[in-house]
Amino acid sequence: MIGRLLGTVVDKQAPDLLIDVNGVGYEVQLPLTSFYELPEVGQTATVFTHFVVREDAQLLYGFNSKQERALFRLLIKANGVGPKLALTILSGLTAEQFVQCVEHDDVTTLVKLPGVGKKTAERLLIEMRDRIKELNMAPSALPANVAGTASPLIKSNGMDDAVSALVSLGYSPQQAQKSVKAVYSDGDDSEVVIRNALKSML
Structure with missing residues (x-):
């Protein structure tokens, strides 16, 4: 089991990190x-990980805190929720905000x-009601996850990166393109576009 990685950020293209x-x-x-x-490329990062082994792939999922990983x-223990859907849920909501939804x-x-x-x-609300108690996590206001302060990441003026990131999380290409187009301003970094697009859909 790979539980934590401490190393240098080589590349990052939401939601993937090398x-x-x-x-x-x-x-x-x-x-x-x-x-x-995540810090800038070339800087040191610590990522708490969850390792998934399938017949056709070995996948690493990363988080910036043990609570998010928990x-x-x-x-993924919930009925009908796999790693990809869990990743999508935690992309749209912080751990604290998900707790608030359940409560x-x-x-x-x-x-x-x-x-x-x-x-x-x-089903998630029912199954998670008792489980989240072990997280000891205070809920936060919605929808601050996509409007909160974040470290700069991808310095890009293109809309394609933002659309690709949203599609990789499960949004349809049409939905991703529509939301990105609605919030995009010339000169925006991909980070800003993605956050504002997510905010517009919640």
């Missing part, structure tokens, strides 16, 4: 809420995330 650890490059997928916290692990039975916010229908949202 981190060099003693000469070995690890490819890691992060929820956007964690991705925003929530991810709780999510307030907020189906409306959850169903706005791609891949989360009403039945899935209702």
Whole structure:
């Protein structure tokens, strides 16, 4: 089990990170809420990881805190929730905001995330109600996750990076393009575009 990586950021293209650890490059997928916290390319980063082994692939998922990783692990235990959907949920909501959704039975916010229908949202709220107590996490206000302060990441003026990131998280190309186009301003970094696009859809 690979539980943590400490190394140099080589490349990052939301939601993917390439981190060099003693000469070995690890490819890691992060929820956007964690991705925003990454330092610049060339700087040192610590990523808490969850290793998934499948018949056709070995995948590393990364998080900037043990609490986020713990929530991810709780999510993938829920019926009908795999790693990709859990990553999507934690890209649209911070761990604290997800806790708030559960505590307030907020189906409306959850169903706005791609891949989360009403039945899935209702099942998640029921299954997670007792599980989240072990996280000891205070809820935060919605929807600050996409409007909060984040470290600069991709210095790009193109819209393509933002659209690609949203599509990789499960949004349809049409939905991603529409939301990005609606919030894009000339000169915006991809980080800004992605955050504002997510905010517009929640």
